[in-house]
Amino acid sequence: MSQMRGPSQAGPDKPSRPVGAPPLVRAWAEALAAAAAGIVAMFVVAALGLWAAGASDLPGGAFPRVVAAVVVIAAGGSVDLWGDAGVIVQADAALEVVPLSVTLAGVLATATVFLLPLRHRAVAGTGELLGRVARTALFWLLFLLFLAMAARHSFRISLGDDTADDLGAEFGATPTVSFRADVPATLGLGLLWLLAVLVLTFLVSRRAPLSSRLLHFQNSVRPPAFAMLMVLLGYAVIGLVVGVVVLLTKGHQAETAAVLCLGLPNLAWMALGVGMGGAWTGHVDKGIGLPMPHVLDQALRSRGGDRTLDVGALAAYDGRAWLLVALAAVVLLAAGFVAAVRSPAGVPAWRHALEMAVALALTLLVVGLLTEIFAHYGLSLMGVGDLGGGLGGEIVLQPQLLWLVGLGAAWGLVTGCLGSLLARRVRHRGQVPFTQARRPGAPPGA
Template identity: 75%
Template sequence: MSQLRGPASAGAPGPVRRRGAPPGVRAWAQALGAALAGIVTMSVVAALGLWAAGAADLPGGAFPSVVAATVLVAAGGSVGLSGDVGGLAQAGAALDVVPLSVTLAGALVTATLFLLPLRHRAVAGTGELLARVARTAVCWLVLLLLLTLAARHSFRITVGNDLADRIGAELGATPTVGFRAEVPATLGAGLLWILAVLASAFLVSRRAPLSPGLLRFQDSVRPPAFAMLLTLLCYVVIGLVIGIVELITKDHPAETFAVMFLGLPNLAWMALGIGTGGAWVGHVDKAIGLPLPHVLDQVLRAHGKRTLDLGALAGYDGRAWLLVAVAAVVLLVAAFTAAGRSPARRPAWRHAVEMAVALAVTLLAVGLLTRISAHYGLSLMGLGDLGGDLGGEVTLEPQLLRLVGVGLAWGLVTGFLGALPARRVRHPGAVENP
């Protein structure tokens, strides 16, 4: 009896206890980690770009609020601007531009960490995948909601004219500009943004598990989707190299640094669209603090709205025609990569069709993401803008049908040509037909 009440012998196996957090807690921790890492990355990139752009000197300690607002806009959120200059004057402001450097950094980090726990699995249940997406989306929305509380500020500004400033002070019309996040619109758009990022992660990744019902689509969707990601990232890398050269050789490093950390993909992906024959229509009225490359500023500053395409750029700088060669090389490499990741016996015409659809959709998205609409104006007693320094406007709108058309044409040609050499040189991880 004493042996029965005593401790178990050293050789007897005891109960097996799983160490670590429960699976549910671990899943929520992974979701929070992916969302938090994305927000932190976006905040760092936005802070660096805004600091280079001079936002750290804004009055009233507005810099943290401006960083929060920039992150929200980069994640699809909405930030409203308002102006108040007293009863005798009116101020109007509007800004609609996506800082795609911030957007791209957050999307890449969030998607990578979201897929990391799934990298060793080939198939996953639909319920499990939806649950992972839902947890990450919830964490993302909570973090966005916290940012909306910080993305609000108001401060006084000067109009750049000593006489106008004195008149405004005497009349009680000192301009005050404020901004604040629009919570419902921000959360709604932020939800769509995170869902699009996670869906894109499953589209481009070969190792991300799919539910059994979607496996039959992976050979026709994932290779061209990955080719488009490769294309966009190649253009960003090319733009980064050009930006580094500008930093070394030119005398405006702060402006170049600001463009790199705020709008590098905006310019790089526009170069893709213009190089394939696409176009934007826009106008630069007066400078309002949005840094633009010199050649774009020259084209858009002309009287009236101008079409920004290869012909317009080449009229100011003949090197613009190099954009065609860059587009041809990058898209051929992307098409070859897509064909190498596809089943070996797929015909070239099918590669061409898949590449055409993928490129058309990509250029459509590029056009929508690179729109710019920015305006600031001040008027006294309804008499319009007070002087050349008190108002400004920048607009840039894509010609979407033209972008889709050239995407289809270039996709067909490069998809077919890129598939021909891929018949001999197969990708080591090519997926064979089931």
């Protein structure tokens, strides 16, 4: 008599379907949600920041198109900016700055929603993960294409009074500023941006399942990567608290809100580098409308040549800048401790130190690259001189990258070693306490 087999049992010639495998429609819906969450979060934060900065008053209904351009830049895309003032008067413009508040909002929203369907799983097949990434990337590119097509506009710039504007119109010298997203570059760089976000998500999150081939990497990569994420987010939260206090007590609410919604991580992560002994060089020549804290504007204000922005330069205008050194020491020591606790027990201190050195050096390299600023707008008559009064101006800020990377490695070695020593008496991830390791029913001490 043959034995009956229930419908949940598969024969040897029919591989069983994984329990809980989402249907195709649900998989596409999850990909759409992940891509949409990132775009919506960035659009909202960018709109709030630009509204606080006064961009809603731009002529010609430019505000939604400017918001689209900022989201494109925050998502890794490329936007060309140029000026024009006719034949007699020339105008030139350039803007290279990443609004990291907008970028961070998109990263957190995309990563969180992408991980939601996977949060209860420890292992996932390579094919399934690649399929999820591919579907999310497809929707991401469609959203970016729509934003890139919308991110183009031209509008007039007032010369400051009605007489000057009338004369400019009479002689065909009315200055305009135009911007347009580079669609191919935006799609290519935006795709790389998304892939980098998803790779970092799998590097830092315990909730992100890995394929069986990559499981042996998680013990050495995830603890320091998670510690660096906590450092960056911690500095962003501290900056947010300080910004809210300034917003409520010091006045200039609109300018402060613009800084928080557009450039909070730019300033907070620079504070990390400066507190570690790093430096940026640059100058501020007049103002061109970019939101910037007063102390930073003072430290970079120059009549000619670049100035060095480090803890000493900031302390010359505000003695509280020395607190950045103490803050960096405390936060990085805590990061070393967290990385050691999340690592398997028995990992030697020298290995923790080496992992932290590599992780912190790479983190500061990325911070340095993301905090570069070059912004310029100017008018000239027949190519000579600068017109426009307060309209012309320039902001330049560049990191000393090699010095930052070297400092990251040095601080990582020290804080990784000290964090490992502090974590020796703390139960590590995956370590079973002695009281739980006894045989069932065995008396205490067995």
